[in-house]
Amino acid sequence: MTDDLHYRVLKHLQAHPDATQRDLAKALGISLGSTNFCVRAVIDQGWVKVQNFRRSDNKLAYAYLLTPQGIEAKARITARFLQRKRDEYEALKAEIAQLTAEAESQCQRDDRT
Template sequence: MTEDSEYTLLKLLEANPQATQREIASEMGVSLGKVNYCVQALVAKGLVKATNFKNSQRKAAYVYLLTPKGITAKAAISLRYLRRKVQEYEAIKAEIESLESELIAQGVDVS
């Protein structure tokens, strides 16, 4: 599981602990099998606790709760994710400025 997938899954589970794996798969744009694999990996790592309960709309369902270890891991992953996205933003910003400079040098109005 990639760190981006782990971050997205932890974020979704924290926001909606009663979401089905099918709903999560749809939200993430991945297969149900991948979500199942990733949820099982998070449970095995001790980041998520899955609790079975009865629901009148569905015969059986799960609630996915982030453990204290999961909350700490999500915070650390979030910080790394933010830093990576800021670096990507800065690289794109520099590329845009370079392209604008090239176009201006060629006499193109970029406004």
Template sequence: MASRRHERQAETRLQVMRLIAQNPEMSTRQIAERAGISNGSAYYVLTALVEKGFVKLGNFASNPRKGQYAHLLTPKGIREKSLLTHSFIERKREEFAALQAEIEALEREAGLAGEAAPFPQTGPKETARD
């Protein structure tokens, strides 16, 4: 099984690739904001994706801001995104199954097996007003 750090890195790469696929014109800053990572991390991930051949940079010929680039997934990048998505789904299914097993064990332990567990009260009970 991969380390937790490796899993987080793969999830970040997948998230960045999904953002690029949705909007190739998104800036590095926008990618960072949407992915919940720092600008430096977004730049690092994008640079790594370009170096690996998963993303290609292209600039907008008609854009007056010549420094703005489009991040385009290459065929190799589309394949990698697909593999990362598959791994992500499998990992989440495993986590889900483990959580279900833990919940069932806790329900048996608490004597709630086979019953629908009531939702805990979060505040004082409301009283009927006339």
């Protein structure tokens, strides 16, 4: 499981501990099977614990709660995620500046002819 997916799973479960795996799959845009794999992975790593409870309609449901280790892991993953996004932003900014310069140069050449 990638850092991005770990981040998104932990973020969603922290915000919506009573979400079903179907809800989580829809929010993440991945299959229900992949979601089950992801949830099991964060549980196996000790980052999330599962608590059973009964909803008002008497269906068995679960609450996914981040453990202290899960909160620490989410903080580390968030820092790496943020740095990766900053790096991507800087690379895009440089590419936009280069393309802008090329376009301006091309326009100046076209004006001369």
